[in-house]
Amino acid sequence: MNAGEIAIRVADLDDAAADEVTKALEAGLDPVELLRAGVIRGLERIGEKFEAGEYFLPELMMGGELAEKCIALIDPFLPEGAGASEGVVVIGAVHGDIHDIGYGLVAKQLQLAGFEIHKIGVNVPAMTFIEKAQEVNADIIGLSAFLTTTIPNCTEVVEYIRDMGLKDTFKVIIGGAETSQEKADQMGAAGWAPNAVEAVKLCRRLMGQKE
Ligand code: B12
Incomplete structure (x- = not known):
């Protein structure tokens, strides 16, 4: 399981995304990559689906919850400053x-x-x-x-x-x-x-x- 596949699971609102994040961390995948190219990319795809009328508010909320779960798993592995504020x-x-x-x-x-x-x-x-x-x-x-x-x-x-x-x-x-x-x-x-x-x-x- 790589970051791109996790992005797809998040975008598909697949609960298995959280388990896959755990497995990827255990396998030694880069946590920053997992966060950015995995969870955040998945969220962006959810946003795109929302704009395209494919997803509605409930999906947006579910996606947010799923992403939060995944981020909480990745967070302890992130180096200082990786979550630098956008503002x-x-x-x-x-x-x-x-x-x-x-x-x-x-x-x-x-x-x-x-x-x-x-x-x-x-x-x-x-x-x-x-x-x-x-x-x-x-x-x-x-x-x-x-x-x-x-x-x-x-x-x-x-x-x-x-x-x-x-x-x-x-x-x-x-x-x-x-x-x-x-x-x-x-x-x-x-x-x-x-x-x-x-x-x-x-x-x-x-x-x-x-x-
Ligand atoms: C749920 C609701 C309530 C609930 C609120 C519960 C809560 N915890 O929020 C309750 C029952 C308490 C309520 C009360 C009232 N409501 Co009301 N309510 C609604 C309703 C049905 C849905 C609003 C909602 O939460 N939608 C879900 C959110 C997620 O959807 P959304 O709006 O698309 O949200 C997005 C954007 O708005 C945007 N956004 C929101 N905030 C921000 C902030 C920033 C900075 C940015 C960039 C974007 C952004 O991003 C959001 C997420 O994508 C609306 C109807 C409607 N069409 O909006 C009426 C509505 C807003 N209410 C209305 C009214 C009249 C009232 C009351 C005066 C009724 C009364 N007589 O008591 C009271 C006023 C209470 C008060 N002082 O605020 C009217 C307002 C009409 C008007 N022209 O003023 C509406 C439009 C219903 C209607 N068609 O008549 N209400």
Whole structure:
């Protein structure tokens, strides 16, 4: 069993992937290779299938769980720094909003893609996002809003950040049922994504802009 075959098992949501990871580690396969060309590649394939309409949300969640199981097995074998962070993200649902399933999924996919994630819960006041971002030295702040009435609370965070002179420090992204690219542009957010797969791409793109 090599990393490529593990990628296929993960992408096929085959539970045997975890056993194969254990066997591969026992056989002395490179854990970094297993992580990158195996589990992470498998997750990317799941993302591609999701985009192609072949997989839906339940598959995305199952894939995330399976990948987490595999990563937990590989983790103790990884050399220091192999899981280097792609970037630091603070994410939560804005004030007035308690929908946490969508952003939870985004957080999980970002984490699996190598981002350091700080989930700060639901019904989060604007300043709490900023204080947390400062505390953990975040690159990106993710705001989740599912209600027409809570979109203005995303705008509030964007405005605070601008007024505090932190626009170049923290990139604000938004998502959730009632959000759109148009609304993100209107409020001056750095980006919007319709789902967890696109959110990973968006965050990678924004990290590229920061360098
Ligand atoms: C489940 C649900 C609830 C649950 C939430 C449970 C929970 N723990 O989250 C409960 C029952 C609590 C609830 C309550 C309410 N809800 Co509700 N809810 C929904 C429902 C059916 C599904 C939302 C969901 O979780 N989907 C599953 C996720 C995984 O799917 P998703 O949205 O595609 O998620 C992706 C994207 O949104 C994106 N994303 C999400 N967050 C982020 C963040 C970032 C940074 C990025 C980049 C991307 C991103 O990535 C996600 C993963 O791929 C929606 C309907 C809908 N169409 O969305 C209504 C909906 C959002 N709710 C609605 C309403 C009205 C309410 C209530 C006001 C009802 C009431 N009268 O009490 C309350 C408000 C509570 C509050 N203050 O927040 C309306 C909003 C309408 C509007 N225009 O404002 C909707 C649209 C239903 C409808 N058609 O009327 N709700």
